[in-house]
Amino acid sequence: MDYALVQAANGLVLGIIFAVIAVGLTLVFAVLKIVNFAHGELYMMGGYFAYYAIELLGLSPFPALAAAIAASFLLAALLERTLLTPLYSETTERKAEYGILITFGLSVALRNLALIVFGPFPLRPPSFVAGVQQWGPLILTNDRLVAGGVGLLVLMAVVYIMSRTAAGHALDAVSQSRESAAIVGIDPRLAYTLGFGLGGALAGAAGALMGPIFSLSPSMGILPDTQAFVIVILGGMGSVPGSIVAGILIGLLESLFTAFFPDPTRALSYSNAFGVLILMVILILRPTGLLGRRHMQME
Amino acid sequence: MRRVRVPVVLALAAAAVIYAQVVSSYWLHIAIVSMIYGILAASWALLAGYAGQFSFGHMAFASLGGYTSALLVQWTHLPIPLGMASGTVVCAVLGSLIGWVCLRMRGPYLAIFTLAFAEIVRIILLTEYAVTNGPAGLRVPHLLGTPAKLPYYYIALGLLAVCLVTMSALAHSRWGFFFRAIREDEEAAAASGVHVVRAKMYAFAAASSFAGLAGAFYAHYIGILTPELGSPDQMGLVVAMAILGGIESLPAAVGGAAGVETLQEALRSAGAWRFVLFGVLLLVTMRFFRNGLLQPAWQRLMHPGASEGKVT
Numbered sequence: 001m002d003y004a005l006v007q008a009a010n011g012l013v014l015g016i017i018f019a020v021i022a023v024g025l026t027l028v029f030a031v032l033k034i035v036n037f038a039h040g041e042l043y044m045m046g047g048y049f050a051y052y053a054i055e056l057l058g059l060s061p062f063p064a065l066a067a068a069i070a071a072s073f074l075l076a077a078l079l080e081r082t083l084l085t086p087l088y089s090e091t092t093e094r095k096a097e098y099g100i101l102i103t104f105g106l107s108v109a110l111r112n113l114a115l116i117v118f119g120p121f122p123l124r125p126p127s128f129v130a131g132v133q134q135w136g137p138l139i140l141t142n143d144r145l146v147a148g149g150v151g152l153l154v155l156m157a158v159v160y161i162m163s164r165t166a167a168g169h170a171l172d173a174v175s176q177s178r179e180s181a182a183i184v185g186i187d188p189r190l191a192y193t194l195g196f197g198l199g200g201a202l203a204g205a206a207g208a209l210m211g212p213i214f215s216l217s218p219s220m221g222i223l224p225d226t227q228a229f230v231i232v233i234l235g236g237m238g239s240v241p242g243s244i245v246a247g248i249l250i251g252l253l254e255s256l257f258t259a260f261f262p263d264p265t266r267a268l269s270y271s272n273a274f275g276v277l278i279l280m281v282i283l284i285l286r287p288t289g290l291l292g293r294r295h296m297q298m299e
Numbered sequence: 300m301r302r303v304r305v306p307v308v309l310a311l312a313a314a315a316v317i318y319a320q321v322v323s324s325y326w327l328h329i330a331i332v333s334m335i336y337g338i339l340a341a342s343w344a345l346l347a348g349y350a351g352q353f354s355f356g357h358m359a360f361a362s363l364g365g366y367t368s369a370l371l372v373q374w375t376h377l378p379i380p381l382g383m384a385s386g387t388v389v390c391a392v393l394g395s396l397i398g399w400v401c402l403r404m405r406g407p408y409l410a411i412f413t414l415a416f417a418e419i420v421r422i423i424l425l426t427e428y429a430v431t432n433g434p435a436g437l438r439v440p441h442l443l444g445t446p447a448k449l450p451y452y453y454i455a456l457g458l459l460a461v462c463l464v465t466m467s468a469l470a471h472s473r474w475g476f477f478f479r480a481i482r483e484d485e486e487a488a489a490a491s492g493v494h495v496v497r498a499k500m501y502a503f504a505a506a507s508s509f510a511g512l513a514g515a516f517y518a519h520y521i522g523i524l525t526p527e528l529g530s531p532d533q534m535g536l537v538v539a540m541a542i543l544g545g546i547e548s549l550p551a552a553v554g555g556a557a558g559v560e561t562l563q564e565a566l567r568s569a570g571a572w573r574f575v576l577f578g579v580l581l582l583v584t585m586r587f588f589r590n591g592l593l594q595p596a597w598q599r600l601m602h603p604g605a606s607e608g609k610v611t
Contacts, residue, residue: 035407083586096406100353102585108535109578116571226418229411269426276415283412287403
């Protein structure tokens, strides 16, 4: 039972981080109407940004986290400006497939670039706060507490931005109708850059938070990427609150699945397949995801 | 392949035979691998470019074809060609099943679903090491008893030719026409009497069985099979090949596969940088030359004088 309790606590932390990643993915989908297959690679880049801010610039971990978020935002905004502009042109045919292929190509390119620049060996950034906390049978490392706490703050910040600020309202307006938003004076191009940048920043934040826990490697983004798909499909494409709830749910369920799977030698590998299986079942039953909003469907 | 001119086919066949006589066994090996990837890229182009079904599960089918054949041969001592045939059949059945399941999914949802399918296949192959030997790789008996490359080269050439002719025939048949109708507008196609359910299942079944055949041949040629064959990076490679060649033309996709594979070997001294190069090349092609690099050239070769445009 103690093991299950620890697993549940770990699952909660993991779920919060999954939610941060998934909210970024869902935001990009809501605003740009594309599924970003390179989202996991932005998560990976965020981790490496934080690592090099600490190792090369000599920052301490928390400022490095802020630097990583800013760098991820800029990287994502730059990628959007250079690669995604055909999505907004009236002359581009079959935009959905352009979005799929360009981001899929980007994920392969970034992953292999990271393999050269950062090397194939796992790197481990220093802990945010060293040590562990213990309450009775429940043991958690400080890094996990930091990841969970900061992750929650990030989620609250996103909800605040989306519901209380002019920029958030502008993004929401563009996600509902680009033409109507343009009529009331919102520049859609600015909204696209902001939306994609914000999505990248969220992925980068998650990567920087997970660095000290799971170590960094060029392929670290593949799994969270699939998890984020599961969450976004579960929570509804384009729905920020849905992604938060679904993220935490998936994190918890997966950890408990690992704890209760009958064959412990295989539990860890199959816990990854578990989420993916949920995804496939949901898509079979509801091809646009649970809770998918009507106006969020592809044009 | 009624559109292809006879002299071009003869010239290509002659070039293939001359190539086999002059090059070293190393470049023969490159050619064999290129042709296997050629089948994979062309069948993906059939599914994605013609039918508009952007599946990222294509390499999972190659993997399944390979493992099915290898394990059947290992367990039942089936002759290897029969094993390869069973791998192909298994992929055709599973492919039509996936096509049926994905009926109502559009664009990115289909891509996510097939990516998830590929991940599940890879995770199972990695985890059940008692059967598959996991990440270390399964030893697979070779198709021929000889280490010589030349027989493999001609078998690969034959397989590629048969696959291309079959795929072209399909693409230019009624069903190929239905595929393109579905790609352009599913509702309009259905309203015009296209049997969408059946057409999608056929497209998936056909593309997956070619992938399974290619995977099985690859396994029995290389002699070792790892779950990495179905990894997202391998899928990315095949997508890059098809896109660089031209996603709406089968021969162009084969050309893209040969080009990428050859460049990959020629740039071996550049180390891992070449993968980045392909990624960037893919992005630039997608961004600026959406018809691919080879397809416009092929078009001009096949239809001199005709104005440029998409194959319809």
